[in-house]
Amino acid sequence: MKIKKEVTIYDLAKELNYSPSTISRALNNHKSISKKTIKLIKEAAEEMGYRPNNLAAGLRNNKSNTIGVLISRINRPFMASLISGIEETARKAGHNVLISQSNDKYENEISNCNTLYDSRITGLIVSLSMETVEMDHFQKFVDKGIPIVFVDRVPDNFNSYKVVIDNYTAGYSATKHLIEQGCKRIAHFAGAQHRNVYRERKKGYLDALREHGLPIEDNLIVHFKTLSFEEGNKATKKLLKMSNPPDGIFSANDTAAVSAIMCAKKMGVNVPEQLAVIGFNDDPIASIVQPSLSTISHPASKMGAISAKRILDHSANTYDTDLSEITVLGTEIVVRESSLKRGVVLESE
């Protein structure tokens, strides 16, 4: 297996009797090179199979045109769509995307942070791991002026770009919707409360109950570790076996919500008549389960696109940009069968 040698701008220079400087400038459409020469050089480059070496250019310019992504897990519908949005936006701008997953481990997050830093990324997009509390591992990016965009699972105590949805309002709307459907005793499947998203959703839930004069019952609020299918099953079973079971569930994600629907059906409890259910995320399973799951749409791909755009804009601007800019995206409630106790959606005031 013979390995062809790399064609560099020096080869082009020798071949065309120009200096490497001119070759470089021509390839970058520098204004001081005549149109004729640019055309000539570009055609020769194409023909000789020249391909730029990003490592060399990156070293010289101290940037890699690469966006780093640090998330918990790739194989979750929300995360996959988020990355997809990032990738599309980045690529259109000629940037690459480096991905790394923490598997929700603090330690992995730190180590991935370092590795991404070592690649001299243009910017970092992060959705925090479940475990993360300390934020020191992000400091080196700040020190070097490398923008960080926290997305979805964001820190409370770190000044940086943030792209989130309005979890509070979404949680409030979901709960209110159940109330409007006639639910009197609404349970909540809550996620880890040190993560903003789950904390805010719960807050919305609580406020909706309060403002509609419903009592808050602690035994109707289940705190999950991972909001998994199995956890959802257990919790639902327990709730439905209560002497006074809930007539509605607002779950902080779709996985647990779907498990609730399936568990209820198995136990002979009618959804939505006896138990109305609403989830969060609008995962593909939401529209497949029967009855189909009402939920909150999470604009994952859009969040990814916006996050990438933040990085690109930041690095395009030399002037001081406001690092603390927070983008809050709206969500929409997707009403399907699982919550339609009354058969209709009431118009909210």
Place this chain on the structure above:
Amino acid sequence: MKIKKEVTIYDLAKELNYSPSTISRALNNHKSISKKTIKLIKEAAEEMGYRPNNLAAGLRNNKSNTIGVLISRINRPFMASLISGIEETARKAGHNVLISQSNDKYENEISNCNTLYDSRITGLIVSLSMETVEMDHFQKFVDKGIPIVFVDRVPDNFNSYKVVIDNYTAGYSATKHLIEQGCKRIAHFAGAQHRNVYRERKKGYLDALREHGLPIEDNLIVHFKTLSFEEGNKATKKLLKMSNPPDGIFSANDTAAVSAIMCAKKMGVNVPEQLAVIGFNDDPIASIVQPSLSTISHPASKMGAISAKRILDHSANTYDTDLSEITVLGTEIVVRESSLKRGVVLESE
């Protein structure tokens, strides 16, 4: 916003009164440097906040410790798991992962190929776009001795590493399963026939029919463009409206299979009694739909891990490795409710 200067091995050299050569060697545990010095230098590096510059090292060594991934779309369960497997394996070996999606466009695949090449990736993992026929854009990797691993959607006419499942056998087993359940007229939702995976699945389907003495009816074989939910719906409706409708469907993916189940239910056709359905992939929706979807499990994450390992092994070996090595992974039939016409699974001979 003050930007801290980068700490380089030259800074360390000056600070510790060593030469940059020694610093570099120490950080790489070179044997010609004493243990004492290595410890000293590493501690100082840590303390001074030194972080290696991958761009510089990559330029010098002409490699980036980065694996490039080129797939159609990230936000599909199979692809997300594939990437997840790649990422985990790569990271354990200290490699980064660059991703790019073609959105099933030939043009994007070419352009992404170039971009990944420009980053001097260690190796490339590809699942072909739907459109791709020509393979010229991969030649430059071959010329440079950069290994390519084709995974799942692989080319027929290109000598390289390949990681696939046994689509033929899987298609055969799925069909045979339906036959054993008593189906006499089995329809097939086929994907684009220029892609190995769909072609092989169809072959398996055809052979299973033949070997069990069932006739092959062209009007029961539907060729899909994208195997989407909508396409599945239309196809199912059309099939079930036939004067002599099928009593089973083997779909080349789960999305279309699920749409078939839901469509049949809507039309008052009982699944599996009147229509047995089996899909392909074991997506999350397969276990959620009711009746739950029998399907073929696709070891996505494992395929990703193996693909990454191929690249890592190849680049670790200086001796000539066999580029044409093909890894064929087994699949398993996952029998759920949608195909259990008889209520039991027959033991295959």
Place this chain on the structure above:
DNA sequence: TTAATTTACGCAATCGATTCCGTTAACTAT
């Protein structure tokens, strides 16, 4: 026609890490 610009390019340093050759000092064998 001559000075003042403008155009179109070349020279050489630079980015940070690596590595091929040394070189010096300490150590070992005889």
Place this chain on the structure above:
DNA sequence: ATAGTTAACGGAATCGATTGCGTAAATTAA
């Protein structure tokens, strides 16, 4: 004690692209 060996390190080129500064030729202005 001396040659030979080893351990521990330094010098300087190198990877490929970029760019500030400089310059010769061409063009324009006066």
